[in-house]
Amino acid sequence: MENEKGLCPSANFGMNGEKVFGMLGGSLGDRRVIYLKQAVPVQQIDPAKLNGIRPSEVFRTAGRCVGSECANHDSASDQCSLVNRIVDKVSPGTEELAYCAIRPDCVWWHQQGGDACLRCAKVITQDLLAPADIAEARLPAGHR
Numbered sequence: 001m002e003n004e005k006g007l008c009p010s011a012n013f014g015m016n017g018e019k020v021f022g023m024l025g026g027s028l029g030d031r032r033v034i035y036l037k038q039a040v041p042v043q044q045i046d047p048a049k050l051n052g053i054r055p056s057e058v059f060r061t062a063g064r065c066v067g068s069e070c071a072n073h074d075s076a077s078d079q080c081s082l083v084n085r086i087v088d089k090v091s092p093g094t095e096e097l098a099y100c101a102i103r104p105d106c107v108w109w110h111q112q113g114g115d116a117c118l119r120c121a122k123v124i125t126q127d128l129l130a131p132a133d134i135a136e137a138r139l140p141a142g143h144r
């Protein structure tokens with residue numbers, strides 16, 4: 001793993017996000033993340049070129065897991081509760097694992113294995129059109 005906690009695959013560009021590893025693709029009715037062959041450091045991307053679209057609406061960015069500083073951290077299990085809810089509430093978006101440049105360091109992969117990856121492409125960090133299952137999965141306990 002890249003650091004003790006590994007990489008969060010749902011980090012925020014401009015906050016703890018360090019490298020972009022996926023981009024929003026597909027169609028309006030079938031939006032999905034397209035995984036890049038190689039992750040790109042955020043410093044190499046100029047958000048001003050997105051013409052007002054927020055990077056977190058179109059990029060998946062990985063960054064160091066901040067553990068207990070994150071609203072999705074479950075202190076009892078010392079796990080990411082977000083990926084547990086995603087696996088629990090969201091159906092797989094594919095039957096085969098896509099290539100993913102951050103897999104060796106990904107917290108979600110280390111915690112839920114392929115069950116996380118099969119749903120991961122449905123996750124858009126800042127999703128203004130989130131389907132009901134994703135919207136429910138992203139709410140930490142106590143926020144429903």
Ligand code: SF4
Nearest residue numbers: 009100103106117120
């Ligand atoms: S859950 Fe799987 S596909 Fe998603 S970022 Fe982690 S390793 Fe990549």
